[in-house]
Structure formats: structure tokens, C-alpha cells
Amino acid sequence: QAVVTQEPSVTVSPGGTVTLTCGSSTGTVSSSLYPYWLQQKPGQGPRTLIFDTNNKPSWTPARFSGSLLGGKAALTLSGAQPEDEAEYYCLLWFSGFAVFGGGTKLTVL
């Protein structure tokens, strides 16, 4: 089974820009793995932030964007807000089997 890797923790300053990445033990992450990014705040369930690499549900703020970068999936936050402090999970699909990354704890400080 593939292993999906994420940075355990990242810190960004308010108003700053940060990129979280999502790698795969199988090699390059491409759009055929349909990368998802989920946001989970303390005490809440996860919510889809980005799906299929760079698509956004209606509720996702414009400051979030998804892409492929250097063989990985990437989530970029431009203009971080205090309310963006949360756990972010990557999800990749491997021919019908889904694997979550371990999550990145984003601190806005």
C-alpha cells in the first residue's frame, strides 16, 4: 500500500504565504491520483478544501489554491488568516483505493 507524506507542522505569519506538499511513495504525484486537500479544525470534522488537484467547493476561500509542484501535490495559502490555523490532510486515490497523508498542523503566528 502506498504511503502519502506531508510535513508534520508548518508555521506561517499572518498575511504570509505558505505551501504545503503531499508526496507519494510510488513516485510522482499526478492529476491521475486526484489529489484532495481537507481542512480540519479542533473539535470539527474534516471538510474538503480542494479536490481533483485544483478544484474548489463553493465554500473554499480564494486565498487557497491547489497545484502540482515538483512531483508532489501542493496546497498554497496566500494571505494567511488566524482562522486558517488547522490540520490539513492530503488524500490520494490509487486505482480506487484512497490513502490519507498523516496531516500537516498549520500554525498562524
Added chain:
Amino acid sequence: QVQLQESGPGLVEPSQTLSLTCVVSGGSISSGRYSWSWIRQPAGKGLEWIGRFYTTGITNYNPSLKSRVTISLDTSKNEFSLKLSSLTAADTAVYYCARFPGDSWGQGTQVTVSS
């Protein structure tokens, strides 16, 4: 906007079988090409994908749980279900249902395995 809601027992005894249901509203469970999935999260830990029922009839399960998991759809009730057998304390978690692709998740239901 499709909405999902999990239901089931909050407490289950070890070695028993867990049965959870996810009721779907705002759309038909049998229309479109979607993966109806179950995910779980132990307290303080990350998310774990359990498996899915694809609307073409295909099921896929996490290899680590495959021998104990069954996911099925009931189109007459517009719901799908999870059965997880031979429970141990390690199965204690919040269980979520979700639809992929897209952004539809249930609120989650706590399941505790204890005697």
C-alpha cells in the same frame, strides 16, 4: 447540495460487529458516478480510509481492514452502510461517511469499543 448523516450505536462490545448507516439527502445515491466512502479517525490521530462502494457496483477496501469490512448501498432507502466485524479497542474512533468526488461529508459518529 447533498447532505450525509451517520447513525449507529455509540458503544459496541469487543468481538462484536459494528453496523453504521449513512443517510443521503438532497440527491439520489444511485445517480452519477460517485464513491460512497467510510473514513475513521481515532482520538488525536489522523484520518484512515476504510473503503468505498462505487456506483458501478465495485467495492474497494483498505487492505488492512479488508477481511473485516463490508460496505453496501440500499438504493430504496437512499443510504449506505458499513459493517466491521471482530471489533477491538483499536477500532474506537469517530466514523465519517463521505461522497467523492466533491465536498460532501457527514458530521461523524463516535464509536467506542468496550465491555
